Amino acid sequence: MEGVDYLAGERKKAEFDVQAMKVVWAGSQHNLEVSDRISKLVGEDPAAILQLLWLNLGMNFSFQISSFIKSNHFIALFLCGWIYINVFRKDDRTMLPRKELFKQTLRKAAYAWKRIVELRLSEEEASKLRFYVDEPAYTDLHWGMFIPAIKGQGTEEQQQKWLPLAYKMQIIGCYAQTELGHGSNVQGLETTATFDPHTDEFIIHSPTLTSSKWWPGGLGKISTHAVVYARLILDGKDHGVHGFIVQLRSLEDHSPLLGITVGDVGMKFGNGAYNTMDNGVLRFDHVRIPRNQMLMRVSQVTREGKYKQSDVPRQLVYGTMVYVRQKIVADASCYLSRAVCIATRYSAVRRQFGSQNGGPETQVIDYKTQQSRLFPLLASAYAFRFVGEWLEWLYMDVTRRLRNNDFSTLPEAHACTAGLKSLTTSVTADGIEECRKLCGGHGYLCSSGLPELFAVYVPACTYEGDNVVLQLQVARFLMKTVSQLGSGKQPVGTIAYMGRIEHLMQCRCNVQKAEDWLKPDQVLEAFEARAARMSVSVARNLSKFANPEEGFAELSADLVEAAIAHCQLIVVSKFIEKVQQNIVGEGVKQQLEALCGIYYLSLLHKHQGDFLSTSYLTPKQAALANDQLRSLFTKVRILGHYLMCTPFILQALKNPRKL
């Protein structure tokens, strides 16, 4: 401490081209450039000083001060230092009472919007800016759910009416699907939309306590409108769940409209975190809306109250799901990398025990116990990055096919994105908490950044599909695939390995020395054999049940394990594919190879029970994998790689102030 910068020494040790690694991480030179530029825009926002001076001195002399600063930069900073604050500041976020926190978020969201307009940012840049502002806000739902719902489910006419209002934020919308009693089971929603042919209106109603809308972000205090999901009732007949645009609050005085009861659901986990968001509760008491506010792209209700369906393929919905989930996987990588970055830097600076003759103690990053917890998470952040990149491609592929009415790859793409959403968010949530623990007591302080990171991240395990429910969907797909083996239907994409089932059921691991575990083909076979055997084994157990659904329920915990094995195989295979590509930059490829090895070998060690119980490995071979894993820890430590986990992201996120 005391003026010594341990990190500088560590950084010097890096034996690879850091700039080239940044490009690999960002995905392209272009991405890196945008990311870097926008992060600086947020971190060094020029309006910041002026605004705060104005706020603090209580007078508007921003122009004078502005020229003063330009002409006399250092003196200005010296004079104004104590009141210099960025509008996007985050350092006080965990200290603010809820109301102040919420008001600050409103200021940030409005200011971000202002900057986006002023600077005429592209959609890519605007989305990056929101990423760096890094604070859940009603705008996330307005832009990310309300508008896309109208675009995806509204007719041309509806889009023409509502989208311009939404784009200019003359109305602000949220997405009211989840109810107090219904989350995963969307088909079980209870809110009703009953058509009244006399007035040509729908009557939106909450018949029970459990039918109260619960959770929608932006609903509690802000939204003027919502896309509400409700059961469509026509002449007493239930046509299932459909979307409706419902106005909630007056555009004059923002008070709730007649029949609407709305409020905030209260404090949520953690300091700052999602408490910046007004997640809300909403009840309808026979609220009437015009018929043309049902989203009618796919299904329509006529003036006479008849139900009709257009020829728009319903599968389009799955395309959207694939899109949202691939974004979540990419986010997982970002969040995990931020936590790993903090924990890695801490581990390099923190010293404890091992002082020789009064010299400095050992850096905790040099302890194998620390490495064996930290480095697999570092490797996972890269793994999720690359599988996220691949999912982006998959989404485009699916979209292209859907346009040509080719739905053949949809089940596989759907299972794959569902499983990867579940896998990556679970690992990331647990991984952030592990990073917090890796910082010892200091990780418990909000100033470490980790408590808030954890609290703001964990909902990802629940939203857009509960992680266990999703793995059960994957398992269902796996069981179907197994049951169709031999039927002549060839499994494709990420499930293609099942086509080699006979080999995978019989093969034995060839590893004879630790280094054999660096051979990609060997590793892939191991993960394929494990996944295939687990699927086949649970399929066999299922076949013993007279009632398949009963068997599925009884064996669901085993099914989830089989699904996770399959998803881990996908991530491993995509990581291996990535490092086999042509990667520029001195030493970069070697680093990625080491991280890839750490990724799959730490999985193999953690799940060695699976590999051993399916008799693919011998205990000796499992021990060799563990030996190889240890050498890779040493390799990554020596090459000093660990410091290069997106520091540029971190700078802007952790410390927007830059004096």
Add this chain to the structure above:
Amino acid sequence: MEGVDYLAGERKKAEFDVQAMKVVWAGSQHNLEVSDRISKLVGEDPAAILQLLWLNLGMNFSFQISSFIKSNHFIALFLCGWIYINVFRKDDRTMLPRKELFKQTLRKAAYAWKRIVELRLSEEEASKLRFYVDEPAYTDLHWGMFIPAIKGQGTEEQQQKWLPLAYKMQIIGCYAQTELGHGSNVQGLETTATFDPHTDEFIIHSPTLTSSKWWPGGLGKISTHAVVYARLILDGKDHGVHGFIVQLRSLEDHSPLLGITVGDVGMKFGNGAYNTMDNGVLRFDHVRIPRNQMLMRVSQVTREGKYKQSDVPRQLVYGTMVYVRQKIVADASCYLSRAVCIATRYSAVRRQFGSQNGGPETQVIDYKTQQSRLFPLLASAYAFRFVGEWLEWLYMDVTRRLRNNDFSTLPEAHACTAGLKSLTTSVTADGIEECRKLCGGHGYLCSSGLPELFAVYVPACTYEGDNVVLQLQVARFLMKTVSQLGSGKQPVGTIAYMGRIEHLMQCRCNVQKAEDWLKPDQVLEAFEARAARMSVSVARNLSKFANPEEGFAELSADLVEAAIAHCQLIVVSKFIEKVQQNIVGEGVKQQLEALCGIYYLSLLHKHQGDFLSTSYLTPKQAALANDQLRSLFTKVRILGHYLMCTPFILQALKNPRKL
């Protein structure tokens, strides 16, 4: 929902004597009675209404109101309902800004103290009362660390001077050991206490930034005194770390004394949680204290500045450590049971999917995926309860032996408590978070109680010994035991099984059908064989290193795994011992047997890699264990056991108000 009490139906299903189970959980009829009585005292505090009326109406008419309430109870409650609040209320805790929160904690701590004095509570009752008030406060450190430090390390004279002041709270103390740069490595503390023979004083000084005291609870705002740990320097010679009583703040106006810089370390993880505590930072700038404020029971400094040691055995320190850690294990059980209780009730009420013909959906507790995550945690809460009870006995045994200068069992007792502290706190921290996830989205709301429970609990993984560092201590003990095998020295206590090493290295599992996994001897052999083989295997690998310390460092991750296997064996064996005792109450023993089975079989499934790689089990036998585990889930579900996890604790903790 809507007025239907699903839990009532569930409770009726319980096929065992609930009252008898409560006694088993409490440890004795006496414990249950005290616990119940004090929880009511806190939950239904009679001063509550008066105080709040007074606060709200701004006038002191408490006597009149008091008689009014007595004579006309219902009307009074009706009239006062909206202002009825218990001083010990907790429902607003997660919503309060830090300052309000802290002030409320001060009020509670003062009021609790007042009640303890008024009601002349015994030490047992007072400690229960603090437990039910359930809020970290400076008093924890004053009573739990400051006073015991003076009692344990002070001379008779020092005790006579300081203890009466502390007992009457005329001074308030904290325990200033940890520094910004030093937690686990106490011997590396940097604060100095240099003796000045001219003035007969010690000069307490913080020579570096990293030597700042950091974390002590009660330090930030409250404490007038501290027991400060510092390096004793006599005539330039460093005699290592010793304790000193140092006054920090004026007893007149509470301002910091000359040379003292003190403050709060800032926000900590979570809403409410440890933000009720003023964990502090403290720096000394050549602060002088009289020589007689060094705690001199074990070592003394004479007027001439000579260092002397008394004949008080230094091992006494370990006795205290055993005491503190067994308390932590008992606490782990309480915290885990609270989380499991919330998650279990939620799982019984929450329904999702599986509706048949419009009937109610399936209770999520009926899903095997939910059971396989929840029931092992329920079983763990009981397991930790029983191992905690046994540790209480162990502590008394050690104390008795120490009094007779018998130090023979101390290393084993020390390793055992260190390991169990680590194991139980890690499982509990992760278990609370798992319970939170088991409540789906609703677990993310502070109103579920789980976010705060998690945030307030996790420091237990760090304080009183970092959990990884502790397991390495256990591993060191295991390696020493293995190296002494065959030397004629018989391992005792929890490590006695190592005496049968030859058998344990060779035996093979005899299980042929799933029910064989219910045989206690079979299970114990499996866990003993696994633990013994893992220890021996890593000992063999260690012997390949020329430098043993280098080997220990390189293999530390494997050593931790071996230590955990040993600790799990201890918990399993104590659980089995417990259920083999005479347990009264219809069906109680059967329930505990089922939970015991769930405990060890879920461990076996989770760590099947260990059992398989040490070749004790075949894959087939591991699969049978999993089958048996599933039947036990069903058994526990059907018998409705799951609801009886200390509801009486929960009522008081979650909902102190009872109208």
